[in-house]
Each structure stands twice: as C-alpha cells, then as structure tokens.
Amino acid sequence: MSDYAVRPITEAECRPTFDLLVRSLHGNPPPDERWERVRESWTAEGRTGAFHDGEPIGIASSFPTTLTVPGGATLEMAAVDGVGVRADWTRRGVLTAMMDAQLHDFAKRGFPVAALHASEALIYGRFGYGVATRMATMQVKKPAPLREGVAASGRVRLLSTDEAIETIPALYRRMDSGRPGAIVRPDLWWPIAFNWHLYADGGNHRVAVHTGPDGDDGFAKFHVVPQNTYLDPERGAALEIHDLHAANPEALAGLWRFLLSVDLVEVVNVRGRPVDDPVGLLLADPRRAQTIGVDDELWLRLIDVPAALAARTYGAAEPVVLEVQDRMLPGNRGRYRVGSDGVECTGADADLQLDVDTLAMLYLGGWEAGPLALSGRITGANAETLARTDALFRTRTQPWTGTHF
Ligand SMILES: CC(C)(COP(=O)(O)OP(=O)(O)OC[C@H]1O[C@@H](n2cnc3c(N)ncnc32)[C@H](O)[C@@H]1OP(=O)(O)O)[C@@H](O)C(=O)NCCC(=O)NCCS
The missing domain is CATH 3.40.630.30 (Gcn5-related N-acetyltransferase (GNAT))
Incomplete structure (x- = not known):
C-alpha cells in the first residue's frame, strides 16, 4: 500500500x-x-x-x-x-x-479525449498520450520582401494594451479555423497566457490586428528584443512572434507583411507555427525563411476510442480493421473497422495492431502510418494496408493547436 x-x-x-x-x-x-x-x-x-x-x-x-x-x-x-x-x-x-x-x-x-503539452518527451506515452500535432520554430532574416502577387489587400493596426485585452478573445472565437487540433481558449486561459505578457516587463508585448473586407480577421502578438551591444551598436533587434492567427490566407499574408516590415529589426523569430506555415513561399527569396526545428505540440489521449473514432471523417479507401491495446483504460481494447462510411466495433481479423498512444498520433492526421510501422508502433501491416490507413486518416491541412496551456 x-x-x-x-x-x-x-x-x-x-x-x-x-x-x-x-x-x-x-x-x-x-x-x-x-x-x-x-x-x-x-x-x-x-x-x-x-x-x-x-x-x-x-x-x-x-x-x-x-x-x-x-x-x-x-x-x-x-x-x-x-x-x-x-x-x-x-x-x-x-x-x-x-x-x-x-x-x-x-x-x-x-x-472522449484529453490532451497536454509535455515538459519532457519520455513522460506521457506510458499513460496513452501520443504526439498528435507538431509545431515549427521559424526564423526569417531581413530584408525579406514578399513576392509580387502576394495579396496586399487589408490593413494592419496596432492596439493599445486595453484594446487588445478587450477585443482579441472575441476575435479569436470568431476566427474558427476548422483546422484539426484547434481548441477553444476558455475565459480562464486569457489572463494567464495572453494578458500577462502585455503587462510583464513594462508591457513590451504588442498586438497587431489585420482588417480585411469583412472586418478584423487576424492578429499577431509579438515583442522586440534588442540585440545591439557596446561592440556592435548597429545590430538590429529580433522580433519574436508569440501568437499569430488568421481567418484566411490574405490576413496571414498581411500580418507577415507587417511583421517583416518593422524598422530596426534584423531577424523575425516565431515558435509554435503549423508545420505547413507558408511564409517561405510568400517571400521573394524563400531562403530568407528557415525552419529551425520541429517539436511535438499537442499530446492527445483517446479516452473513449469508439466515440473519438466515430467523430472524425475519413478519406475514400477500403476499410481497415485496427486492433487497439490500452493498458490503463481496458474498455478501449478491441477491434475497430474504420472506413469512409464510418466506424464500428468488429470481430473480423485485424489488419494491424497498435497501442492507444499510436492511434492518437494517427487520429488528427499528423503522421503517416509507414514511419509508425518502421518504429514498431504499428505491427502486422503490409505496405498495402499502410497505404490504405494513410488514405483514410490523412488530412488536407496539417493538424495544429496553436494554443499553449
Ligand atoms: C515529471 C514528474 C511529474 C514525474 O513524476 P513521478 O512521480 O516521478 O513519476 P512516476 O514515479 O509516476 O514515474 C512513472 C514512470 O515514468 C518515468 N518517468 C517519470 N518522469 C520521467 C522523466 N522526466 N523522464 C523519463 N522518465 C520519467 C519513471 O521512471 C517511471 O518509469 P517506470 O514506470 O518504468 O518505473 C516529476 O518528475 C516532476 O514533477 N518533474 C518536474 C515538473 C514537470 O516536468 N512536470 C511535468 C509538466 S508537463
């Protein structure tokens, strides 16, 4: 005991x-x-x-x-x-x-689901959490003008701290991206994770809002860190972006255009972007943007496997039968037939076996089945079954949460 x-x-x-x-x-x-x-x-x-x-x-x-x-x-x-x-x-x-x-x-x-951000990667897999979304850390070296032809409509304005605290939560709510992995930010999230930075260190975080033809449709929270020294007095600052969300591609391009135009800045850094962030493609010289690293973002736990599997849609392919293991919630153990027409529990032979943490990795479309099989996370599948699994689980956009908690 x-x-x-x-x-x-x-x-x-x-x-x-x-x-x-x-x-x-x-x-x-x-x-x-x-x-x-x-x-x-x-x-x-x-x-x-x-x-x-x-x-x-x-x-x-x-x-x-x-x-x-x-x-x-x-x-x-x-x-x-x-x-x-x-x-x-x-x-x-x-x-x-x-x-x-x-x-x-x-x-x-x-x-039906739980999720977390992990301080270390070796802690939560044993409890059935799997890395369902990943995030990119990117750096853009200035000057980095946008390509001719990138949408230039809309306008960006800076908000005061009070305006930002009052208006950004409602703007975020309105901008439902529909992207797999997005979460609602509850009222309690804003004071600790957003407002706090607007006041901390003398209130040096700024918020810029993009306005398109239908009103405000994107925002960025950022702060500027001086990099000049006694021996290098001319050195430009680093602009660090902490929160960047846009309701449409034009708003995203407009915000990047603004962030890359701030004076006395040599480099723009951003952590926590979706791995398919298009900033490199927006630039006249794509090499000015580099992905510095890709990290795990949301660790997902399927608490009720049948309910979670039934909630999402699947691509067009012949069904696969998954045999799921779950050490901590044995009610999830079983075989599930997953097809474009839906999901059902089945007694049919399994096409592949996997643990519930690996199912969480597949669930939002963030990983291909091949590497999961190569790493021993998926067993019993041949190349054709893996291709069918991908055709069912793959998503149009990469999953991304974009909200740290
Ligand atoms: C991470 C933390 C919560 C783990 O708590 P704990 O009570 O030591 O964990 P447990 O004793 O239940 O460990 C369970 C298993 O996980 C392993 N484990 C726990 N923390 C680990 C870590 N940081 N790295 C690798 N393995 C770890 C243990 O070795 C153990 O393995 P075993 O079952 O094979 O023996 C604790 O170390 C801690 O508070 N760390 C600092 C704060 C922190 O990182 N919090 C997490 C924020 S997401």
Missing part, C-alpha cells in the same frame, strides 16, 4: 498546491499580491492532488475545452496542465497514481 492518498484538492489546498507546482518547475512561489491574481484562475476544480500526512506532494490539473477533429466536428476535451511532483517524492509512482485517477475521472465525466 502506498503512503500517500490521491484525491481532488479542496479550495483551502489551492495555494500550497500552486506553490508545489511552481517549485517543481524550479520557480519561486508568488508573494501574496501576485497570488491574489493567480487565485482567480487556480480554483480547486479539475485538480487532483497527492497528499502525505496532509501535505501536498503532487498535483495534476485540467480544464474543460473542445478539440476540432478532421471533418470539423468538435469533441469535449480535458486539457491537462499544472502537473508536478515534489522533488523528494519523484520516481515513486506519484504521477502514475494521479494520471490513473485523472483518466478514470475523465472517462466518468464523459470526456
């Missing part, structure tokens, strides 16, 4: 569990005044703690949102964040116990 208890936290346990989380990430717990602001979004709801002698030793949090899946349907999703174990209790199964409790709680509350 373990010497700790895993259970939902109470309101009185909010501050000690927040302090524990901050310490596990090597930060300093906030002073009273800052805690008062954090407190608004750090309520007991959706938080599972581990306790020893009444003291918190672990925390795993979540909030409800929705996930867009291929075909445009949305699924209720538990977004997992705020996970940490006290340093003197790690590697004793505390996270495993909290994950187990959380997954069963999500299942009981009817969430």
Whole structure:
C-alpha cells in the first residue's frame, strides 16, 4: 500500500498546491499580491492532488475545452496542465497514481479525449498520450520582401494594451479555423497566457490586428528584443512572434507583411507555427525563411476510442480493421473497422495492431502510418494496408493547436 492518498484538492489546498507546482518547475512561489491574481484562475476544480500526512506532494490539473477533429466536428476535451511532483517524492509512482485517477475521472465525466503539452518527451506515452500535432520554430532574416502577387489587400493596426485585452478573445472565437487540433481558449486561459505578457516587463508585448473586407480577421502578438551591444551598436533587434492567427490566407499574408516590415529589426523569430506555415513561399527569396526545428505540440489521449473514432471523417479507401491495446483504460481494447462510411466495433481479423498512444498520433492526421510501422508502433501491416490507413486518416491541412496551456 502506498503512503500517500490521491484525491481532488479542496479550495483551502489551492495555494500550497500552486506553490508545489511552481517549485517543481524550479520557480519561486508568488508573494501574496501576485497570488491574489493567480487565485482567480487556480480554483480547486479539475485538480487532483497527492497528499502525505496532509501535505501536498503532487498535483495534476485540467480544464474543460473542445478539440476540432478532421471533418470539423468538435469533441469535449480535458486539457491537462499544472502537473508536478515534489522533488523528494519523484520516481515513486506519484504521477502514475494521479494520471490513473485523472483518466478514470475523465472517462466518468464523459470526456472522449484529453490532451497536454509535455515538459519532457519520455513522460506521457506510458499513460496513452501520443504526439498528435507538431509545431515549427521559424526564423526569417531581413530584408525579406514578399513576392509580387502576394495579396496586399487589408490593413494592419496596432492596439493599445486595453484594446487588445478587450477585443482579441472575441476575435479569436470568431476566427474558427476548422483546422484539426484547434481548441477553444476558455475565459480562464486569457489572463494567464495572453494578458500577462502585455503587462510583464513594462508591457513590451504588442498586438497587431489585420482588417480585411469583412472586418478584423487576424492578429499577431509579438515583442522586440534588442540585440545591439557596446561592440556592435548597429545590430538590429529580433522580433519574436508569440501568437499569430488568421481567418484566411490574405490576413496571414498581411500580418507577415507587417511583421517583416518593422524598422530596426534584423531577424523575425516565431515558435509554435503549423508545420505547413507558408511564409517561405510568400517571400521573394524563400531562403530568407528557415525552419529551425520541429517539436511535438499537442499530446492527445483517446479516452473513449469508439466515440473519438466515430467523430472524425475519413478519406475514400477500403476499410481497415485496427486492433487497439490500452493498458490503463481496458474498455478501449478491441477491434475497430474504420472506413469512409464510418466506424464500428468488429470481430473480423485485424489488419494491424497498435497501442492507444499510436492511434492518437494517427487520429488528427499528423503522421503517416509507414514511419509508425518502421518504429514498431504499428505491427502486422503490409505496405498495402499502410497505404490504405494513410488514405483514410490523412488530412488536407496539417493538424495544429496553436494554443499553449
Ligand atoms: C515529471 C514528474 C511529474 C514525474 O513524476 P513521478 O512521480 O516521478 O513519476 P512516476 O514515479 O509516476 O514515474 C512513472 C514512470 O515514468 C518515468 N518517468 C517519470 N518522469 C520521467 C522523466 N522526466 N523522464 C523519463 N522518465 C520519467 C519513471 O521512471 C517511471 O518509469 P517506470 O514506470 O518504468 O518505473 C516529476 O518528475 C516532476 O514533477 N518533474 C518536474 C515538473 C514537470 O516536468 N512536470 C511535468 C509538466 S508537463
């Protein structure tokens, strides 16, 4: 028997569990005044703690949102964040116990999917989470004029901090991209993940909005970091883009045109773009844009495999029968016939076998089946079956979330 208890936290346990989380990430717990602001979004709801002698030793949090899946349907999703174990209790199964409790709680509350961003890549696969979307880090060296012929309609304006806080959440809501992997940003997300940067460091993050023929249709949040030094006084600054969303290609081109035109800037950096971001193609000299790296973005967990599989659409191909394994939620184990006409549980022979984390990798269309088979994640399939799986699961655009939590 373990010497700790895993259970939902109470309101009185909010501050000690927040302090524990901050310490596990090597930060300093906030002073009273800052805690008062954090407190608004750090309520007991959706938080599972581990306790020893009444003291918190672990925390795993979540909030409800929705996930867009291929075909445009949305699924209720538990977004997992705020996970940490006290340093003197790690590697004793505390996270495993909290994950187990959380997954069963999500299942009981009817969430078909859960998702998270992982601090390290080796932690969450064992709990059935798979990398469902990836993100690119890009750099554009200036000067980087756009090609002639790139749409030039629309106008970009800078907002004041108050205007940005008031208008961007509604603009983001209106810009439903329909892209697989997109999530709704709940009200609680904005103060911590967006507004905070507009005030931090003297409020040096700026927000630009693009207006097209039908009104505001895109925005970018960015800040400029000086790079000049005593020995290199002429050196231009780096413009770092933190949040860039557009409702249509013209708005995206208009925002890039603006961001690449800001004076006294030598280089524009952006992390967290979709891997099919077209910025290189927009430039007169495509080599001015480089993808510096591609990282995992959203780790997806299928909590209710039949419901999740039924929610998305599939390409035109003969069906495949998947045999799914799930160590933590055994109700998901079984064979599923997936075809362009839908999904059903079946007793037919399986075409391939895979674990639930690998199914999550296929689910939003972010990976081809071939490399998943090569890496031993998919077994029992021949080349024809893998091609059929791709034809069913592939999506028109690369999946992307674009919202960190
Ligand atoms: C990551 C963290 C939550 C893991 O908690 P924990 O209680 O030590 O995890 P567990 O003891 O339940 O580990 C379960 C398994 O995962 C492995 N594991 C856990 N953390 C790991 C890591 N960072 N890297 C590699 N493997 C890890 C353990 O070795 C163990 O493997 P085993 O089952 O084969 O023995 C904890 O180390 C921590 O708080 N880290 C700092 C904050 C952080 O990164 N939080 C996550 C934010 S997304």
